Amino acid sequence: MIDPAALQQIQSIIQNGKRFLLTTHVNADGDGIGSEIALSHHLRDLGKEVHIFNHNPTPENLEFLDPRNDLQLFEAQKHGELVREMDAVFILDISDWERLRDLGKLLRALPVAKVCIDHHPAEDRMGEVDIILPEASSTGEIVYDLLIKLDARLQGKMVEALYTAVLTDTGSFRFSNTNSRAHEIAADLIARGVKPHHIYQEVYERQPANKMRLLGQILNNLNFSKDGRLVWFTVTQAMLRATGTQPRDTEGFADFPRGIDGVELCLMFLETEKGQTKISFRSKGRIVINGLANRFGGGGHPYASGALVDGPVQEVVPRVVAEAKEFFA
Amino acid sequence: MIDPAALQQIQSIIQNGKRFLLTTHVNADGDGIGSEIALSHHLRDLGKEVHIFNHNPTPENLEFLDPRNDLQLFEAQKHGELVREMDAVFILDISDWERLRDLGKLLRALPVAKVCIDHHPAEDRMGEVDIILPEASSTGEIVYDLLIKLDARLQGKMVEALYTAVLTDTGSFRFSNTNSRAHEIAADLIARGVKPHHIYQEVYERQPANKMRLLGQILNNLNFSKDGRLVWFTVTQAMLRATGTQPRDTEGFADFPRGIDGVELCLMFLETEKGQTKISFRSKGRIVINGLANRFGGGGHPYASGALVDGPVQEVVPRVVAEAKEFFA
Numbered sequence: 001m002i003d004p005a006a007l008q009q010i011q012s013i014i015q016n017g018k019r020f021l022l023t024t025h026v027n028a029d030g031d032g033i034g035s036e037i038a039l040s041h042h043l044r045d046l047g048k049e050v051h052i053f054n055h056n057p058t059p060e061n062l063e064f065l066d067p068r069n070d071l072q073l074f075e076a077q078k079h080g081e082l083v084r085e086m087d088a089v090f091i092l093d094i095s096d097w098e099r100l101r102d103l104g105k106l107l108r109a110l111p112v113a114k115v116c117i118d119h120h121p122a123e124d125r126m127g128e129v130d131i132i133l134p135e136a137s138s139t140g141e142i143v144y145d146l147l148i149k150l151d152a153r154l155q156g157k158m159v160e161a162l163y164t165a166v167l168t169d170t171g172s173f174r175f176s177n178t179n180s181r182a183h184e185i186a187a188d189l190i191a192r193g194v195k196p197h198h199i200y201q202e203v204y205e206r207q208p209a210n211k212m213r214l215l216g217q218i219l220n221n222l223n224f225s226k227d228g229r230l231v232w233f234t235v236t237q238a239m240l241r242a243t244g245t246q247p248r249d250t251e252g253f254a255d256f257p258r259g260i261d262g263v264e265l266c267l268m269f270l271e272t273e274k275g276q277t278k279i280s281f282r283s284k285g286r287i288v289i290n291g292l293a294n295r296f297g298g299g300g301h302p303y304a305s306g307a308l309v310d311g312p313v314q315e316v317v318p319r320v321v322a323e324a325k326e327f328f329a
Numbered sequence: 330m331i332d333p334a335a336l337q338q339i340q341s342i343i344q345n346g347k348r349f350l351l352t353t354h355v356n357a358d359g360d361g362i363g364s365e366i367a368l369s370h371h372l373r374d375l376g377k378e379v380h381i382f383n384h385n386p387t388p389e390n391l392e393f394l395d396p397r398n399d400l401q402l403f404e405a406q407k408h409g410e411l412v413r414e415m416d417a418v419f420i421l422d423i424s425d426w427e428r429l430r431d432l433g434k435l436l437r438a439l440p441v442a443k444v445c446i447d448h449h450p451a452e453d454r455m456g457e458v459d460i461i462l463p464e465a466s467s468t469g470e471i472v473y474d475l476l477i478k479l480d481a482r483l484q485g486k487m488v489e490a491l492y493t494a495v496l497t498d499t500g501s502f503r504f505s506n507t508n509s510r511a512h513e514i515a516a517d518l519i520a521r522g523v524k525p526h527h528i529y530q531e532v533y534e535r536q537p538a539n540k541m542r543l544l545g546q547i548l549n550n551l552n553f554s555k556d557g558r559l560v561w562f563t564v565t566q567a568m569l570r571a572t573g574t575q576p577r578d579t580e581g582f583a584d585f586p587r588g589i590d591g592v593e594l595c596l597m598f599l600e601t602e603k604g605q606t607k608i609s610f611r612s613k614g615r616i617v618i619n620g621l622a623n624r625f626g627g628g629g630h631p632y633a634s635g636a637l638v639d640g641p642v643q644e645v646v647p648r649v650v651a652e653a654k655e656f657f658a
Contacts, residue, residue, distance in 0.1 A: 172501050172502060172503055173501060173502045173515070173525060174501055174525060174526065174529040174533075175525075175526060176524075176525075176526035178519070178525040178526065179519060180516040180517070180519045180520045181516070182516075183512040183513070183515040183516035183519065184512070184513070184516045186502070186512040187509040187510070187511075187512035187513045187516065188509070190507070190508065190509045190512065191509045195505075196502060196503060196505075196507040197503065197504060197505035197507065197614065200503040201613065201614070204503075204588060205587055205588045205589075205590070205592075205613065206590040207588045207589055207590055208589070208590060209551070209553065209557060209589050209590070209591075212548045212551065212585075212586065212588070212589055213548065213549055213551070215545075215548055216544070216545045216546065216547065216548030216549030216550070216551075217545065217549050218545065219541045219542065219544055219545030219548065220542055220545030220546050220549060221545070222538070222541065222542075222545075224538065228538060256541075257541065258534055259533060259534045259536045259541070260534075260536055260537070260538050260541055261534070261535040261536055261537060261538070262538075263534075284530065284534065285526070285530070
């Protein structure tokens with residue numbers, strides 16, 4: 001539930017401003033980008049000037065949300081002046097200045113109204129209005145509620161963007177954050193014109209054929225231990241070269257072996273170009289693993305964590321697997 | 330929408346009967362079994378005697394819906410007499426006598442009230458009351474609406490069963506049959522106690538490790554044609570033996586390559602024990618393929634069809650692939 005006082009503040013910020021900046025966290029995902037697109041459409045419908053600045057190029061599978069190329073890659077030198085001319089800033093899906101990189105430094109010092117909307121537990125106090133609702137499935141859920149309260153005209157790309165936000169952050173309505181509200185919103189957005197099958201194809205069914213080959217090699221060579229409760233696999237630079245894939249193609253691979261009966265913990269080891277080892281820790285929900293990630297200098301969520309370790313995979317894998325085994329004592 | 334007259338008939342059939350038989354199609358799935366379980370709980374809540382007869386053992390991933398082992402494997406010799414003592418029959422998720430096998434023959438001749446509830450286009454006239462709603466996402470959706478109208482106490486396994494029905498038949502809310510209503514129902518069922526993540530794990534994350542190995546081998550050896558728009562793969566008996574898998578472990582494999590960018594049509598060829606070839610046709614939505622399936626003596630939905638062809642895979646594969654290529658002319 002959005003606090004009525006916060007809602008009033010936002011209404012007044014929108015009414016009084018002419019130029020708005022929208023942004024989200026580094027490595028923007030469907031929730032961050034979907035929330036930006038939806039809110040930007042509403043602001044433009046009101047005749048406002050809107051600039052969306054992100055820290056990475058838009059992932060290919062989300063480009064369909066942005067046919068006009070409204071999402072811009074932020075460059076401090078090029079955009080610094082423009083940013084200083086903004087009347088207000090919306091920070092979406094993140095409440096941690098660090099994860100706004102260069103833009104964060106600039107915004108933090110900027111004497112304008114800032115609104116932060118996020119469903120992650122807050123790291124920092126961000127703005128005049130911080131709407132932080134960890135019970136929400138996604139930031140898209142909060143933005144949807146906000147837009148309804150603001151009497152926004154929900155249609156076209158706006159509804160597709162909100163649907164994509166909820167869809168991606170709930171893992172297609174299957175993660176533990178999936179709540180009644182997420183489904184209610186999906187129901188309403190479909191009634192407003194979203195074609196779920198179409199969005200699903202755009203988001204999930206545009207994977208490179210080479211990625212499937214790499215996934216095939218991985219699934220054919222999984223390592224098991226602890227009666228099949230622990231599973232791990234390694235992706236080397238040689239494997240990436242042989243299949244013509246990029247490190248980012250491995251995204252989501254660590255979630256895959258979770259589908260296997262009995263698996264409780266999955267580890268993915270990715271050899272980086274510089275010979276370091278990137279580890280992804282995924283738990284099915286019984287074992288809390290951010291503690292394990294911490295031991296290797298990483299961190300994250302209780303059931304999805306990561307770490308970057310100095311050292312080649314040949315050396316790191318046995319060390320981490322040995323420690324992981326202790327979790328099954 | 331359930332026709333009010335049909336609803337009244339069902340109310341009277343339930344009121345006047347003491348013993349009820351529930352069944353669904355051969356190779357019962359989440360929608361059929363979920364619908365059976367949900368309806369059976371309501372009938373038992375009313376003090377009725379309920380027998381559920383299916384034609385195959387319950388798939389392992391759906392066993393959680395049936396902790397009391399209410400689902401029985403029908404045997405004409407053993408259960409024939411009992412079936413003749415029933416007061417009424419509910420036939421769920423199917424309107425085709427053929428697909429009720431031996432039980433179908435028996436029921437067809439049985440002079441008792443029959444109610445058929447289905448969301449597939451009707452093949453046969455089945456009973457006194459046929460509720461056939463092809464616009465429904467699933468039979469579970471219709472059974473949910475019915476149970477609401479019957480003032481059923483929706484809780485426990487009943488809501489889990491209904492959720493599973495909608496979840497599985499919409500492919501986790503992503504197939505083209507996913508509608509607003511499916512999400513509205515999911516929202517209500519979650520509010521009534523369903524834990525989506527828990528159900529997802531039961532249904533989708535209990536796959537045998539060997540199945541993953543087989544999937545790995547397949548993904549590593551996909552065949553492409555027509556600029557990547559046509560993809561196919563073959564599963565031989567030798568591959569099943571080498572990975573310790575069963576033919577049923579290949580279920581869903583044909584859907585997999587749909588995730589690849591540009592793929593429009595996927596064909597899976599499965600060598601049977603008797604040396605025949607079972608073909609699964611899957612289209613991403615542009616190409617209608619039940620016509621192709623028809624040419625080989627099969628049939629099905631516009632975007633998901635099947636056929637069983639006499640002849641070894643070595644001979645059938647090139648023949649079918651050649652015909653499939655013509656669809657891209």
